[in-house]
Amino acid sequence: MAGIASYLDFDRPCPACEGVRRRTRDRSCYTCHLRRGQANFARMKAGVAPIVTRNRASHLDLLRRQKAEREGQGITRTFGTITATRWPTGRLEVHFPNGTSTPDLAKAMPAKAIWQAAQRTPDLWEVLVWAGWY
Ligand SMILES: [Zn+2]
Numbered sequence: 370m371a372g373i374a375s376y377l378d379f380d381r382p383c384p385a386c387e388g389v390r391r392r393t394r395d396r397s398c399y400t401c402h403l404r405r406g407q408a409n410f411a412r413m414k415a416g417v418a419p420i421v422t423r424n425r426a427s428h429l430d431l432l433r434r435q436k437a438e439r440e441g442q443g444i445t446r447t448f449g450t451i452t453a454t455r456w457p458t459g460r461l462e463v464h465f466p467n468g469t470s471t472p473d474l475a476k477a478m479p480a481k482a483i484w485q486a487a488q489r490t491p492d493l494w495e496v497l498v499w500a501g502w503y
Contacts, residue, residue, distance in 0.1 A: 373393055374392065374393060374394075374399075375390045375391060375392055375393060375399040376390070376391055376393055377389050377390055377391070378390075378391050383398035383400065383401060385398060385401055386398060386400050386401055386404075388400035388401070431458070433457075434457040434458045434459075435457075435458060437457040438456050438457045438458050438460075442456075442457055443455060443456045443457070443462070446496075446499060448492045448493075448495040448496050448499065449491070449492035449495070450465075450466035450492050451463060451464065451465060451466065451490075451492040451493055451495075451496050452464040453496045453499070453500065455499075455500055459475075460472065460473045460475075461473065461474045461475065461496075461500050461502075462474075463493075463496065466492075483497070483502075484503075487503070
Protein backbone atom coordinates (compact mmCIF):
# COMPACT_ATOMS: atom_id res chain seq x y z
CA MET A 370 0.00 0.00 0.00
CA ALA A 371 3.03 2.24 -0.15
CA GLY A 372 2.40 5.54 -1.90
CA ILE A 373 -1.35 5.39 -1.48
CA ALA A 374 -2.75 8.03 0.84
CA SER A 375 -5.81 6.13 1.92
CA TYR A 376 -7.48 2.75 1.84
CA LEU A 377 -10.93 1.43 2.53
CA ASP A 378 -11.78 -0.53 5.65
CA PHE A 379 -15.40 -1.63 5.58
CA ASP A 380 -15.01 -3.74 8.68
CA ARG A 381 -14.18 -0.84 10.99
CA PRO A 382 -16.04 2.37 10.09
CA CYS A 383 -15.00 5.57 11.85
CA PRO A 384 -16.80 5.92 15.18
CA ALA A 385 -17.13 9.67 14.59
CA CYS A 386 -18.45 9.86 11.03
CA GLU A 387 -18.86 6.18 10.02
CA GLY A 388 -16.52 6.76 7.11
CA VAL A 389 -14.64 3.72 5.84
CA ARG A 390 -11.69 5.52 4.24
CA ARG A 391 -8.54 5.43 6.34
CA ARG A 392 -5.24 7.22 6.01
CA THR A 393 -2.48 4.79 5.18
CA ARG A 394 0.02 6.71 7.29
CA ASP A 395 -1.64 6.35 10.68
CA ARG A 396 -4.92 4.51 9.96
CA SER A 397 -6.96 7.47 11.17
CA CYS A 398 -10.23 8.39 9.47
CA TYR A 399 -9.57 10.09 6.15
CA THR A 400 -12.89 12.01 6.16
CA CYS A 401 -12.32 13.41 9.64
CA HIS A 402 -8.78 14.34 8.62
CA LEU A 403 -10.05 16.31 5.62
CA ARG A 404 -12.72 18.02 7.68
CA ARG A 405 -10.19 19.10 10.31
CA GLY A 406 -7.98 20.44 7.55
CA GLN A 407 -10.81 22.45 6.05
CA ALA A 408 -11.78 23.87 9.43
CA ASN A 409 -8.20 24.98 10.03
CA PHE A 410 -7.99 26.47 6.56
CA ALA A 411 -11.19 28.43 7.12
CA ARG A 412 -9.84 29.73 10.40
CA MET A 413 -6.62 30.77 8.74
CA LYS A 414 -8.50 32.56 5.97
CA ALA A 415 -10.55 34.36 8.61
CA GLY A 416 -7.29 35.41 10.25
CA VAL A 417 -8.14 33.64 13.49
CA ALA A 418 -5.62 30.93 14.24
CA PRO A 419 -2.18 32.10 13.15
CA ILE A 420 -2.26 35.77 14.11
CA VAL A 421 -3.70 35.72 17.61
CA THR A 422 -0.69 37.52 19.04
CA ARG A 423 -0.78 40.19 16.36
CA ASN A 424 -4.50 40.78 16.97
CA ARG A 425 -3.79 41.19 20.64
CA ALA A 426 -0.90 43.55 19.97
CA SER A 427 -2.97 45.72 17.66
CA HIS A 428 -5.79 45.73 20.19
CA LEU A 429 -3.40 46.92 22.90
CA ASP A 430 -2.03 49.50 20.48
CA LEU A 431 -5.53 50.82 19.87
CA LEU A 432 -6.22 51.03 23.61
CA ARG A 433 -2.98 52.92 24.08
CA ARG A 434 -3.90 55.35 21.32
CA GLN A 435 -7.39 55.88 22.71
CA LYS A 436 -5.92 56.62 26.12
CA ALA A 437 -3.46 59.09 24.62
CA GLU A 438 -6.30 60.73 22.75
CA ARG A 439 -8.40 61.10 25.92
CA GLU A 440 -5.39 62.76 27.49
CA GLY A 441 -5.35 65.28 24.69
CA GLN A 442 -2.14 64.12 23.07
CA GLY A 443 -2.96 65.49 19.67
CA ILE A 444 -0.57 67.51 17.54
CA THR A 445 -2.01 70.80 16.35
CA ARG A 446 -0.55 72.83 13.52
CA THR A 447 -1.80 75.82 11.57
CA PHE A 448 -1.31 76.05 7.82
CA GLY A 449 -2.31 79.47 6.57
CA THR A 450 -5.99 79.79 7.36
CA ILE A 451 -6.57 76.20 8.45
CA THR A 452 -5.81 74.68 11.84
CA ALA A 453 -5.64 70.91 12.11
CA THR A 454 -5.01 68.37 14.85
CA ARG A 455 -3.69 64.87 14.33
CA TRP A 456 -5.03 62.56 17.01
CA PRO A 457 -3.37 59.30 18.11
CA THR A 458 -6.23 57.19 16.74
CA GLY A 459 -5.69 58.64 13.27
CA ARG A 460 -8.50 61.16 13.44
CA LEU A 461 -7.74 64.44 11.65
CA GLU A 462 -9.60 67.35 13.21
CA VAL A 463 -9.81 70.37 10.93
CA HIS A 464 -10.93 73.94 11.57
CA PHE A 465 -11.67 75.87 8.41
CA PRO A 466 -11.39 79.67 8.01
CA ASN A 467 -15.15 80.06 7.53
CA GLY A 468 -15.71 78.89 11.09
CA THR A 469 -16.73 75.33 10.31
CA SER A 470 -14.83 72.40 11.65
CA THR A 471 -14.90 68.64 11.59
CA PRO A 472 -13.65 66.28 14.29
CA ASP A 473 -12.80 63.65 11.69
CA LEU A 474 -12.17 64.75 8.15
CA ALA A 475 -12.01 61.21 6.78
CA LYS A 476 -15.56 60.57 7.97
CA ALA A 477 -16.85 64.02 7.07
CA MET A 478 -16.20 63.82 3.33
CA PRO A 479 -15.59 61.17 0.67
CA ALA A 480 -11.93 60.80 -0.22
CA LYS A 481 -12.47 62.17 -3.73
CA ALA A 482 -14.19 65.30 -2.41
CA ILE A 483 -11.35 65.85 0.02
CA TRP A 484 -8.82 65.54 -2.76
CA GLN A 485 -10.75 67.98 -4.96
CA ALA A 486 -11.07 70.47 -2.11
CA ALA A 487 -7.34 70.19 -1.50
CA GLN A 488 -6.67 71.00 -5.16
CA ARG A 489 -8.57 74.27 -4.74
CA THR A 490 -7.24 75.07 -1.27
CA PRO A 491 -3.45 75.07 -0.88
CA ASP A 492 -3.71 75.39 2.91
CA LEU A 493 -5.78 72.21 3.04
CA TRP A 494 -3.31 70.50 0.74
CA GLU A 495 -0.52 71.33 3.17
CA VAL A 496 -2.58 69.98 6.05
CA LEU A 497 -3.15 66.70 4.26
CA VAL A 498 0.50 66.33 3.28
CA TRP A 499 1.46 66.99 6.90
CA ALA A 500 -1.06 64.36 8.01
CA GLY A 501 0.46 61.89 5.57
CA TRP A 502 -2.62 61.55 3.42
CA TYR A 503 -0.82 62.44 0.19
ZN1 LIG B 1 -14.32 9.98 10.64
